[in-house]
Amino acid sequence: MSDQKPSTTPVPDGHTAYYTTRQMAPSEKGFVGFETVWKPLQKEAEYKTPKKP
Numbered sequence: 001m002s003d004q005k006p007s008t009t010p011v012p013d014g015h016t017a018y019y020t021t022r023q024m025a026p027s028e029k030g031f032v033g034f035e036t037v038w039k040p041l042q043k044e045a046e047y048k049t050p051k052k053p
Contacts, residue, residue: 019037
């Protein structure tokens with residue numbers, strides 16, 4: 001009975017306004033981690049040189 005590893009049920013992706021979390025594959029010790037993917041918080045505008053007077 002101790003030979004069997006407990007099966008892990010997959011967890012659905014978690015979505016928020018700022019990031020997404022995904023379940024990673026289990027390691028050789030059986031640890032299951034989560035990956036966090038952040039969404040960009042601000043946009044970068046293209047720089048334009050000002051007009052000369």
